[in-house]
Amino acid sequence: MNITINGTSRIVNAGPLTPLLHVLREELDVLSPKAGCQQGGCGTCTVLVNGEPRRSCLLPIAAVEGAEVRTVEGLASGGKLTPVQEAWIHHYAAQCGFCTSGFLMAATAYLEKGGSDDHAEIAAALGGHVCRCTGYVKIYDAVAAAARGESFDLATTAAGSRTTIRGVEL
Amino acid sequence: MEDPAVLIPTSVAEAIESFGAGGDIAIIGGGTILVPEIRLGHARPSRALMLHGAGLAGISREGTRTTIGAMTPLSALSSLGEPIAAAVSNIADLEIRGQGTVGGNLCAQNTDAPRGDLQGVLIALGATVRSVGAGGERSEPAETFLPGRADRLVLDVSFDAPAAGAYAYLDRAHTHEYTALAVTAVRTADGTIRLGANGAGPHGLRLPSAEAAAADPSAAGVAALADVQLFDDAIASAWYREKTLPVLVRRALEQLKETA
Amino acid sequence: MKAVGARLPRYDATEHVTSGTRYVDDVRIPGTLWAKALRSPHDNAEILSIDTSKAEAMAGVHAVVTFKDVHKNVHGHIEGLGIPGDEPLLAETHVRYKGQPIAAVAADSEALAQRATEAIEVTYKVLPALFDVRKAFDADAPQAHHWGNWYPHFEGEMDRRQIRKGDIEQAFADADVIVQGTYRPAAIEHVPLETQVCQVVPEAGGRFVVYSATQAMYFSMGVVAAHLNWPLNKLKFVGGTTGGGFGGKVDTATETITTLLAIKSHRPVRWRWTRAEEFLFSSTRAAWHMEIADAVTKDGWILGRKMLTLHDAGAFARFSPYGVTKHAFHHTGAYTIPNLEFNGFVVYTNRTPSTAMRGFGVTSVSFATETHLERIAQTLGMDPLEVRMKNATRIGDTSPNGIPYTDPSTVPVMQALSGAVGIELPAHYRTMTSAIRSGEDLPGHLVAQLGNPEDH
Numbered sequence A: 001m002n003i004t005i006n007g008t009s010r011i012v013n014a015g016p017l018t019p020l021l022h023v024l025r026e027e028l029d030v031l032s033p034k035a036g037c038q039q040g041g042c043g044t045c046t047v048l049v050n051g052e053p054r055r056s057c058l059l060p061i062a063a064v065e066g067a068e069v070r071t072v073e074g075l076a077s078g079g080k081l082t083p084v085q086e087a088w089i090h091h092y093a094a095q096c097g098f099c100t101s102g103f104l105m106a107a108t109a110y111l112e113k114g115g116s117d118d119h120a121e122i123a124a125a126l127g128g129h130v131c132r133c134t135g136y137v138k139i140y141d142a143v144a145a146a147a148r149g150e151s152f153d154l155a156t157t158a159a160g161s162r163t164t165i166r167g168v169e170l
Numbered sequence B: 001m002e003d004p005a006v007l008i009p010t011s012v013a014e015a016i017e018s019f020g021a022g023g024d025i026a027i028i029g030g031g032t033i034l035v036p037e038i039r040l041g042h043a044r045p046s047r048a049l050m051l052h053g054a055g056l057a058g059i060s061r062e063g064t065r066t067t068i069g070a071m072t073p074l075s076a077l078s079s080l081g082e083p084i085a086a087a088v089s090n091i092a093d094l095e096i097r098g099q100g101t102v103g104g105n106l107c108a109q110n111t112d113a114p115r116g117d118l119q120g121v122l123i124a125l126g127a128t129v130r131s132v133g134a135g136g137e138r139s140e141p142a143e144t145f146l147p148g149r150a151d152r153l154v155l156d157v158s159f160d161a162p163a164a165g166a167y168a169y170l171d172r173a174h175t176h177e178y179t180a181l182a183v184t185a186v187r188t189a190d191g192t193i194r195l196g197a198n199g200a201g202p203h204g205l206r207l208p209s210a211e212a213a214a215a216d217p218s219a220a221g222v223a224a225l226a227d228v229q230l231f232d233d234a235i236a237s238a239w240y241r242e243k244t245l246p247v248l249v250r251r252a253l254e255q256l257k258e259t260a
Numbered sequence C: 001m002k003a004v005g006a007r008l009p010r011y012d013a014t015e016h017v018t019s020g021t022r023y024v025d026d027v028r029i030p031g032t033l034w035a036k037a038l039r040s041p042h043d044n045a046e047i048l049s050i051d052t053s054k055a056e057a058m059a060g061v062h063a064v065v066t067f068k069d070v071h072k073n074v075h076g077h078i079e080g081l082g083i084p085g086d087e088p089l090l091a092e093t094h095v096r097y098k099g100q101p102i103a104a105v106a107a108d109s110e111a112l113a114q115r116a117t118e119a120i121e122v123t124y125k126v127l128p129a130l131f132d133v134r135k136a137f138d139a140d141a142p143q144a145h146h147w148g149n150w151y152p153h154f155e156g157e158m159d160r161r162q163i164r165k166g167d168i169e170q171a172f173a174d175a176d177v178i179v180q181g182t183y184r185p186a187a188i189e190h191v192p193l194e195t196q197v198c199q200v201v202p203e204a205g206g207r208f209v210v211y212s213a214t215q216a217m218y219f220s221m222g223v224v225a226a227h228l229n230w231p232l233n234k235l236k237f238v239g240g241t242t243g244g245g246f247g248g249k250v251d252t253a254t255e256t257i258t259t260l261l262a263i264k265s266h267r268p269v270r271w272r273w274t275r276a277e278e279f280l281f282s283s284t285r286a287a288w289h290m291e292i293a294d295a296v297t298k299d300g301w302i303l304g305r306k307m308l309t310l311h312d313a314g315a316f317a318r319f320s321p322y323g324v325t326k327h328a329f330h331h332t333g334a335y336t337i338p339n340l341e342f343n344g345f346v347v348y349t350n351r352t353p354s355t356a357m358r359g360f361g362v363t364s365v366s367f368a369t370e371t372h373l374e375r376i377a378q379t380l381g382m383d384p385l386e387v388r389m390k391n392a393t394r395i396g397d398t399s400p401n402g403i404p405y406t407d408p409s410t411v412p413v414m415q416a417l418s419g420a421v422g423i424e425l426p427a428h429y430r431t432m433t434s435a436i437r438s439g440e441d442l443p444g445h446l447v448a449q450l451g452n453p454e455d456h
């Protein structure tokens, strides 16, 4: 069986029911997606499958045969980070970093579809992802800043902002 | 250690043949429930039937009748109007909705948490479920299909466009949380009011006593308690469900009135 | 000073966003086996027999370990602080909480390791279990622990952490009102997104490399070495990259058992807990039961506090005696109460052992104290901020355990906070400082206890 990962076609030997996450991490050594829960509940394993964010721990490999899979390994090219990666650094949106890969891929899909800097929309797009360190505000700030097309000074971090969720200012 | 034998049919006919009369065979729709259960060893089927290539996805319309293929992802349902749109946007998050299917939602076993949110919605819509299995093909109302769903292969569900629909649910802080309790109210084209509930029994249930009292939303809410089998789970206690069911019935009916 | 006040980026941010960060589960060593544990299905039971022969005979199973493989099976996490050990690494004759490890397996795949644990046969005599700290002291309570239902080894073999300060009976006799309250924060799971995980790799020279997600590297290294009775130089710990811990990764949860499996199989071994294991069996923040009675004057001075704390340690002590000690030292919060009678017990139950979490032992009592101050204010019909300012810790006050405060921050913090939330303090409190109290602020009977010694 074949899948394309970050533009490179790879042969997979795992059985048809093996979750894509397991194939990526254990067979192909693509390590950015993490095994946070392996039951769909946390979002650390999210990758893009034909451009759509998907939990790789829930996807049987046979169901994505021939698909284009994108992971964090495929974001930066030639040492140049994507705006959302830069936004993450500048806005201090990662602490332990374990959730970061999943969030970045979900945010990448959101921005590629023209997502706005509206916090409620961002929250809906990232709603499947858990972060235990940051408290989310800096993550929303990062995605919003990337959506506005800001450029980022990586030698410093942005001042924090306030955000509103479900009408409540945090 | 034996991995299950995996069948990957490439047509509806092949899927029906592979399923045969069912038995020890796990149907994999989107896999959002079953894949982790198999991986963790909670389910150890000897055979698995993967439907992703069987041609069971898609929504079609004929007159007022809408038919949804079993493999249609939940995300495709958001354009179907109320009450389906509201119910679907409350299921999990956008990634799971892109993968989870209508068939999987209808057939979800609510063992540790209510996780077939469309069941009560389809009951309220008076939907017909077309399935195969022992005894061949069968078309039946969702509420009669649900109790025996374990050994059937669902092909599609269909319903007539309602005049109006409303969905009331216990809102929770995070998008992932399963819905503890939800009530769907539908006014059919001929003006009949139908009510379905989720999280109030082993699967979605119809609320006939509440329907009979529907003219008075508050009375209907109290009447609904006669139609359900409330339970405790990690998400909510039976006590809490008992207190909130009448409220949700009332809200769904009031919402329905507003969309007169 | 280049760093203080500057907005520096994280040193590891670029690695995080490019997946350059290597967590323990990302270490790739060819030939690594998977570990799984057989865990107790019972809350409290005697173990009558353990038979691992079927698991050992399975093809692809390379090691099965039980208590018999551990040189020093019972080793206390903080024996170094004088707190004796009570918890077996692998259960021998008794299981005291659901999920307690009894045996562990290393096998070619995760699924095979799981099946091998299921092939281990254990027979039990199930005993009644204790879940409620309030019932632990009843004569007919089930016995949760071999030392009894509460930890008996505080200094001097005392069965509690106790504090006596001032003259508590006089304070209660002088009080206008006694305000009582009970506070019971529940256990909390840390839920780091990276579950407990470790990999152990044997080196050719006989040393073992332990890739650990621990929050306490050298401490964990000492724990592993003590169980094995090895010198530290036979272990090389690699750590410092943790996918969230919040206190839940100070227990040495995986390292020792994984090392035992690597020793026995002569192979690299990885042990990664499932999310369900993390929720059910990794240690939690403790549940607490706190009863407070405060002797209060009608103008809001707290003359004395009697407090009883029952700390739910779960099945074993781990760090609980230390947590209760911190709790005791902080049991008046950011306020000074001159007369105290505190009794804190580390109570054993048949629940998952508890551990540190963000402010170990102190968050519970902060919650209780702050809520209790609201209750006092309500009882007296006073502004809760005024009650706080009045009793705020000042320079020269002493902590419950007698340490003089040299730079307490209660007063300036309260002033800043009330400004931030738009509450205007009375002028007197706006200009108040942390300076040592002068006699005029105090009711007569407190001057001797809280006033400036030079004033009288």
Ligand SMILES: Cc1cc2nc3c(=O)[nH]c(=O)nc-3n(C[C@H](O)[C@H](O)[C@H](O)COP(=O)(O)OP(=O)(O)OC[C@H]3O[C@@H](n4cnc5c(N)ncnc54)[C@H](O)[C@@H]3O)c2cc1C
Residues within 6 Å of the ligand: A039, A040, A041, A042, B026, B027, B028, B029, B030, B031, B032, B033, B034, B035, B051, B070, B071, B074, B090, B091, B092, B093, B096, B099, B100, B101, B102, B103, B104, B105, B106, B107, B108, B109, B114, B115, B116, B117, B118, B152, B153, B154, B155, B176, B177, B178, B179
């Ligand atoms: C994080 C998370 C949050 C979730 N939140 C919700 C929620 O809020 N509400 C909710 O309702 N659900 C929720 N779910 C559950 C699940 O995603 C949905 O119910 C989904 O619709 C299931 O569909 P599936 O195709 O993925 O199911 P699968 O895992 O493929 O199957 C589920 C069950 O249905 C059977 N089945 C599948 N297709 C058919 C068919 N065509 N015929 C007969 N049987 C079939 C399977 O054999 C299995 O028993 C959540 C899941 C996750 C992981």
Ligand code: FES
Residues within 6 Å of the ligand: A034, A035, A036, A037, A038, A039, A040, A041, A042, A043, A044, A045, A046, A055, A056, A057, A058
């Ligand atoms: S690992 Fe896939 S959602 Fe948690």
Ligand code: FES
Residues within 6 Å of the ligand: A093, A094, A095, A096, A097, A098, A099, A100, A130, A131, A132, A133, A134, C193, C243, C244
């Ligand atoms: S940064 Fe640690 S979980 Fe998000």
